[in-house]
Amino acid sequence: MKVDLELEAMLRAPEVEQPSYPPKIITMANGKKMVVREAAREDVPVLLEAVRPTLRIPQDFYDIVGVRLYAELLGWYRYRVRNEYCLIGQVDGYLAGIVNGRMMGEDIGISLHTLAIDRGLRVGSHLFASKMEHHIEYLGQQEVWITAESPIGFRRWMIEYGLEKQTDVQHELGGATSYRLSKELYYETKPRLVVGDRPVPQEYLDVAMKEIKVADEATIREKIIGVK
């Protein structure tokens, strides 16, 4: 699509320079290794391929999470969302899950979405934890605002982390209740919820960086819905 750069300059919001997320490697329950790393803006078209099948999966609210994540990633790709980042989990190069968020300001981070493609391995838990790690430890923020759009998300984030409910502010995803992870709470919960080794051994990093492999639509549906 041809872009009018003069107009673009008016449409695009100025972005802050964000520190990058250093990749890490996690041993999964099945013994496989998941590399968690930051995706680049140019990776978005591939990520959208993986998200697209979820738009028609109502189970566990994958459709609403998928459609919003799709819009957020596309918005980032087309420079319509400010200060966004995206972390991905890859197993043998294959995309296992995606999380994204953004800096609302210097001190406050916004957790956007968490989407696990490989289910039953706590991919979502690992990636959500990585997202919190990114906000607090690498972006240097004081707190992260979080909301949940599915019971699984609510159980995972609000209960496991013991998040603080905040009634005086609105999470930008809409009217759902907003919760807060403070820096103190993050460090309190970190020993039991945030894991991963750095640096990632080169052979694993090479596979991950070479290509983001995306399973075909039928496989993604089967992984998510679990129907035989």
Place this chain on the structure above:
Amino acid sequence: MRDVAILGVGMIPFGRRDEESLMDMLAHASLNALDDAGMGDKSVDAVYVANMGAGIIQHQTAIASSLVDRLSLLPAAADAVENGPASGGSAVKNGVLAVASGYYDYVLVVGGEKMREVTGWRATDFVSTMTHPEAEYPYGVTLPGMAGMFTRLYMEKYNVTREQIVAVAIKNQEIGILNPYAHIEMVITKEGIMDSPHSVVNNPVGADPLHLYDMCPVSDGAAAVVLCSLEMAQKLGKPKKPLVRVAGFGQATDTHTLQERDDPTDLKAVTLAAKQALDTAKLKPGDIDVAELHDAFTILEIAESEHVGFFKKGEGGKAALAGKTKLGGEMPINVSGGLKARGHPVGATGVAQVVDITWQLRHELDKNRQVKNAKNGMTVNFGGFGNNVLSFVLQRVEQ
């Protein structure tokens, strides 16, 4: 009393079955069993339907009446059987007694549960309704909580190690992958769930000392068997599949609450039910070639393997770690994946165990899951926390 044969068996894959109602699942499993039995134009005289939670989860009662109509089996007698997680075993027992007594010739027993249409919290609460309504439930007792306390005691008393418990989880998930009916199709490794520091997230504590992978999943599913007298089965002509007879069964109960037992680690009802089943079959634990034990929690496979007499007390965990309970080991246990991997739709489990052992005794499973030359098989269906237990001994009938 007549000898009772298992004329046909059927199951549907366990897991999450969003597109089907409970009645769909029960009908589907029943039709599989009726087809397998080769009933032709014969009808069944009675239907026993095992289920624990339709009244709570689906807000549906009298499901046996509904199922016979759905299956066009009218005017067959129909009863629903609710006995907690032992509902399946109880329904099979009722079917066996009905045929053995000579009152009915052909009986369909089907067990099913649809648990995934509610959240995990609701499912845990629903299962907790089997606990004591005054001494346990109001205090927040759940089955995982009870199993956690039991595990702690059992580990202390019999020196069971975490490594032994983990060995059960790994074994059952490893073979569950080969079972097309299993809910969980995922290998887990000791590194991933125990040794790696990352296991703190992969395998979090659920009910200390039990972790996530020590517990069975919450599943939807159904299984069915068709029973008739052995004599009638043999008169039906040369069967397409080897016949399996119910050589014995046992049932025993224990105190409702764990704290009332002299020794909470002593699963007396398991010992008594298994002994009764073995005695009726005139067999000893050592004669059993393959067993399906109720491993709703990994510790239960170890404890039950000792209480039925496969191993001495304190030896079950060691046996699991040494691979003795694997396929090819000296006492293969839960070669279906057990409740841990096949899943635990509570009303279906007792029936599914009988179905799996029947397949084993017919020697019709794939080589990678078939116990070679299996002749005698056993099940233990554990209700409550061991307060109502059923055990069956099945035997291959050589033609």
